[in-house]
Amino acid sequence: MSAHAHDHGHDDHIHPAPSNFLTKYVFSIDHKVIGIQFLFSGLIMFWIGGLLALAVRWQLAWPWQPIPLLSGIWAEYGYRLPPEYYNKLFTMHATVMIFFVIIPLLTGAFGNFLIPLMIGARDMAFPKLNMYSYWFMWPSIILMSFSFFVPGGAAEAGWTSYPTLSTFRWSTSGALDGQTLWLMSLLFAGISSLMGSINYITTIIMLRAPGMKMFRLPMTVWAMFITALLQAFALPVLTSALIMQLLDRIIGTNFFSPANWMVANSGNVVGGGQILLFQHLFWFYSHPAVYIMILPAMGMVSDILSTFSRKPLFGYKPMVFSVSAIAGLGFIVWGHHMFQSGMNPALGATFMLSTMMIALPSAIKTFNWLGTMWGGRLQFTTPMLNAIGFVAMFVIGGLSGIFMAATPVDMHIHDTYFIVGHIHYVLFGGSTFAIFAGIYYWFPKMFGRMMNERLGKIHFALTFLFFNGTFFLMHIIGMHGHPRRIADPTVYEFLRGSGVVGMNQFMTINAILLGMAQLIVVYNFIYSLFFGPKAPANPWHANTLEWACPSPPPYYNFLKIPTVYRMAYEYSADDVAPRDYWPQDEPAAESKDEAAVGHSH
Amino acid sequence: MKPERLWTLLFALGAIFATGCFVYARSDADWWLVPNVSTIGREIDHLFVIILLITGIVFIGTQVVLCYILWKFPDAPGRKAEYVHGQMKLEVIWTIIPASILVFLALYQMGTWSKIKFRSSMPKVQPVAEVTARQFQWVFRYAGEDRRLHTDDDLITVNDFHFVKSEPTVIHLRSTDVLHSFFLPQFRIKQDAVPGLTIPVWFDSEQSGKFELVCAELCGWGHYKMRGNVTVHETQAEFDEWLKKAKSEQNRDQLALANAANGG
Ligand code: HEM
Ligand SMILES: [Cu+2]
Ligand SMILES: [Cu+2]
Numbered sequence: 001m002s003a004h005a006h007d008h009g010h011d012d013h014i015h016p017a018p019s020n021f022l023t024k025y026v027f028s029i030d031h032k033v034i035g036i037q038f039l040f041s042g043l044i045m046f047w048i049g050g051l052l053a054l055a056v057r058w059q060l061a062w063p064w065q066p067i068p069l070l071s072g073i074w075a076e077y078g079y080r081l082p083p084e085y086y087n088k089l090f091t092m093h094a095t096v097m098i099f100f101v102i103i104p105l106l107t108g109a110f111g112n113f114l115i116p117l118m119i120g121a122r123d124m125a126f127p128k129l130n131m132y133s134y135w136f137m138w139p140s141i142i143l144m145s146f147s148f149f150v151p152g153g154a155a156e157a158g159w160t161s162y163p164t165l166s167t168f169r170w171s172t173s174g175a176l177d178g179q180t181l182w183l184m185s186l187l188f189a190g191i192s193s194l195m196g197s198i199n200y201i202t203t204i205i206m207l208r209a210p211g212m213k214m215f216r217l218p219m220t221v222w223a224m225f226i227t228a229l230l231q232a233f234a235l236p237v238l239t240s241a242l243i244m245q246l247l248d249r250i251i252g253t254n255f256f257s258p259a260n261w262m263v264a265n266s267g268n269v270v271g272g273g274q275i276l277l278f279q280h281l282f283w284f285y286s287h288p289a290v291y292i293m294i295l296p297a298m299g300m301v302s303d304i305l306s307t308f309s310r311k312p313l314f315g316y317k318p319m320v321f322s323v324s325a326i327a328g329l330g331f332i333v334w335g336h337h338m339f340q341s342g343m344n345p346a347l348g349a350t351f352m353l354s355t356m357m358i359a360l361p362s363a364i365k366t367f368n369w370l371g372t373m374w375g376g377r378l379q380f381t382t383p384m385l386n387a388i389g390f391v392a393m394f395v396i397g398g399l400s401g402i403f404m405a406a407t408p409v410d411m412h413i414h415d416t417y418f419i420v421g422h423i424h425y426v427l428f429g430g431s432t433f434a435i436f437a438g439i440y441y442w443f444p445k446m447f448g449r450m451m452n453e454r455l456g457k458i459h460f461a462l463t464f465l466f467f468n469g470t471f472f473l474m475h476i477i478g479m480h481g482h483p484r485r486i487a488d489p490t491v492y493e494f495l496r497g498s499g500v501v502g503m504n505q506f507m508t509i510n511a512i513l514l515g516m517a518q519l520i521v522v523y524n525f526i527y528s529l530f531f532g533p534k535a536p537a538n539p540w541h542a543n544t545l546e547w548a549c550p551s552p553p554p555y556y557n558f559l560k561i562p563t564v565y566r567m568a569y570e571y572s573a574d575d576v577a578p579r580d581y582w583p584q585d586e587p588a589a590e591s592k593d594e595a596a597v598g599h600s601h
Numbered sequence: 602m603k604p605e606r607l608w609t610l611l612f613a614l615g616a617i618f619a620t621g622c623f624v625y626a627r628s629d630a631d632w633w634l635v636p637n638v639s640t641i642g643r644e645i646d647h648l649f650v651i652i653l654l655i656t657g658i659v660f661i662g663t664q665v666v667l668c669y670i671l672w673k674f675p676d677a678p679g680r681k682a683e684y685v686h687g688q689m690k691l692e693v694i695w696t697i698i699p700a701s702i703l704v705f706l707a708l709y710q711m712g713t714w715s716k717i718k719f720r721s722s723m724p725k726v727q728p729v730a731e732v733t734a735r736q737f738q739w740v741f742r743y744a745g746e747d748r749r750l751h752t753d754d755d756l757i758t759v760n761d762f763h764f765v766k767s768e769p770t771v772i773h774l775r776s777t778d779v780l781h782s783f784f785l786p787q788f789r790i791k792q793d794a795v796p797g798l799t800i801p802v803w804f805d806s807e808q809s810g811k812f813e814l815v816c817a818e819l820c821g822w823g824h825y826k827m828r829g830n831v832t833v834h835e836t837q838a839e840f841d842e843w844l845k846k847a848k849s850e851q852n853r854d855q856l857a858l859a860n861a862a863n864g865g
Contacts, residue, residue: 346719
């Protein structure tokens with residue numbers, strides 16, 4: 001029988017596990033090890049990004065007061081934070097969080113770990129490429145860290161790095177060598193992402209286990225697939241923009257210098273480029289990039305909600321179509337970042353319409369998540385709580401987007417703290433809660449031990465409270481007119497009132513508490529890694545294939561490549577009652593009793 | 602009460618806090634949209650409030666449903682979860698209704714947007730000033746008495762912007778170095794200043810008085826202090842008088858002054 005022969009062929013392909021420490025844990029080509037490497041480096045960078053943010057918050061609440069713990073430095077400035085340093089802080093905060101934390105955690109850590117396991121494959125299609133994709137992150141991280149120590153210090157043109165602040169070396173101290181290193185660092189990060197995305201696309205198309213039709217893939221895999229497509233199509237544009245900026249800086253091309261721009265002691269006529277061109281290229285990548293930072297989170301949350309509602313995912317196909325619609329529309333909305341940039345206002349009108357429409361798939365997804373939980377049997381585990389937190393908070397981020405999509409309203413709130421509020425409700429309230437949910441959910445599979453539920457719940461409750469305390473009022477000060485990226489709001493009379501000052505201080509105090517609450521998850525993570533109770537293969541009674549292999553999975557994942565018989569969401573089906581789950585790889589032919597015995601624990 | 606129900610309260614608390622912030626904000630001038638003085642600002646505030654109402658209803662609706670679900674459906678021995686995969690009718694409803702609201706919102710903005718930014722709706726008046734942004738100041742070149750820019754009676758001020766109440770006012774916005782953004786929060790006006798482009802911007806004021814000009818686009822280490830004073834004059838006559846006075850100060854012979862200060 002050909003199906004059997006096919007299976008057999010797969011089974012022959014178990015490679016021996018590497019025996020030497022270096023190839024096992026460092027230069028590993030095992031997707032699980034690479035995923036965990038991405039996880040650890042992402043979580044470490046999370047702390048760095050978070051500490052940078054706390055320094056930013058301190059300055060906003062108590063401008064020019066010496067920062068506690070850092071009070072020894074900047075003696076020559078009277079121990080105050082120099083304003084250009086403030087600019088470096090928020091530039092590096094955003095750069096680290098976006099390029100070294102959220103994207104690597106979602107696609108690098110969870111994508112790598114989960115895709116082969118969830119589709120029933122032994123590894124990625126290109127394991128070596130996968131290894132390179134991780135190790136290309138390191139030049140990126142090293143260049144970025146090194147940039148703090150070059151003359152002029154790290155880049156300070158914001159994570160958006162608009163010319164000409166980023167291209168004219170005299171424009172600010174971070175535009176000396178810091179900006180060059182920033183550009184080179186992101187080029188490496190981009191190559192890393194691109195290698196990952198090619199691998200994910202190929203793996204998902206080619207290596208699905210028998211019976212795993214596209215419309216049987218779990219949402220996590222669908223989301224990773226669409227995300228990888230987004231990356232593959234958008235990244236080349238960012239790469240070109242970064243290289244053009246690099247050329248402008250290093251060999252004096254003029255892609256982004258205005259026409260008739262004269263510089264003493266240079267050629268006769270300099271310039272002839274277009275500053276706004278960079279913004280178009282940058283956002284042509286970076287708008288899709290914001291979806292790169294949310295789609296995998298949406299996928300993971302969909303799966304977790306279904307598992308702990310003990311109920312099929314509501315509207316699987318509409319969910320898949322919504323994710324695809326977000327990806328498609330994501331390529332025609334970039335101009336909403338440029339409404340006030342000097343771009344033709346008629347374009348602004350069309351971008352407003354497309355941007356409004358992109359809120360639609362997000363709304364559909366939210367309703368389907370609520371539909372999933374409705375009538376379920378909700379188990380309030382830590383992963384579930386974080387997933388619910390995602391839904392509750394993402395709603396706020398999606399709705400605030402509508403204000404900014406409305407061009408006339410955006411005229412007032414663009415480049416104010418309203419935008420910063422929006423960003424953090426989607427990226428912390430959304431992506432980060434999903435990352436926490438994912439860590440708590442898949443930790444047993446990754447490390448073979450359970451995390452502590454009680455600590456997990458305390459961590460969630462505190463994070464949820466302090467998160468709202470830190471970020472919600474940003475909408476309020478933003479609509480009051482508080483600009484983003486300013487080192488001292490009290491320069492402006494309309495921001496000097498006790499209301500705005502008080503809100504800034506309230507947010508900073510909450511931010512510090514939010515940071516401290518994360519110590520709980522660090523403790524829980526490290527303690528559980530060594531001393532947590534041993535995890536069974538399927539602790540949550542879930543259906544997807546990763547739970548069919550032992551925790552942690554062996555090097556080859558599946559001794560025998562599983563055959564998939566059904567969707568991932570058969571919870572509470574009558575066929576197998578009283579058991580309320582029905583794994584994807586369980587043959588249907590078995591009688592109920594046998595099935596129950598086969599999967600008892 | 603079952604302990605799981607505490608989670609409902611936590612999520613409800615988040616939603617109540619968020620709603621409460623906006624409800625309270627309405628009553629505190631330090632929280633709400635900074636008081637507006639322009640006609641276009643009134644339209645923008647109106648649009649803001651419409652969106653706030655619609656999103657507010659959607660927000661409260663989804664949070665109530667979420668909290669109801671969390672309250673109503675926690676795991677309990679003997680209860681079985683419903684086995685449904687979705688429902689076409691619901692999908693259609695919750696696609697079409699939000700879609701129509703979003704399209705309505707987009708179309709509803711168009712009038713104000715075209716009025717304020719389209720070149721064709723720019724008031725046909727001479728610009729009151731050419732505004733040049735540079736690190737880290739605003740330079741204003743006013744057309745002098747001849748009401749024409751770039752003639753020898755132009756007046757130049759730094760970080761000091763004057764115009765007249767109830768008159769449509771046009772400026773030409775430029776930048777000489779990096780990006781800046783001309784932001785008048787009390788007038789709801791924002792426009793980036795782009796090196797290489799000259800961008801006309803128009804606005805008006807329904808009130809005379811003193812206001813603030815903000816730089817809203819990161820422009821370097823001094824970005825935070827790139828602040829300008831805005832004075833709206835009650836009448837054209839008052840503005841002319843100011844112009845004349847400023848002009849005579851500009852023309853005063855600094856050398857003579859310095860000599861006088863040094864005792865001749
Ligand atoms: C629900 C649909 C959404 C809409 C309608 C929307 C709309 C917008 C608009 C119009 C802006 C530009 C505002 C301005 O600068 O004036 C913006 C900025 C931004 N959005 Fe969204 N957004 C949505 C969802 C998301 C999601 C899901 C993410 C990420 C996970 C995201 C991340 C961001 C970021 C990072 C920025 C700020 C970029 C910057 O200037 O630094 N948005 N959004
Ligand atoms: Cu965008
Ligand atoms: Cu500025």
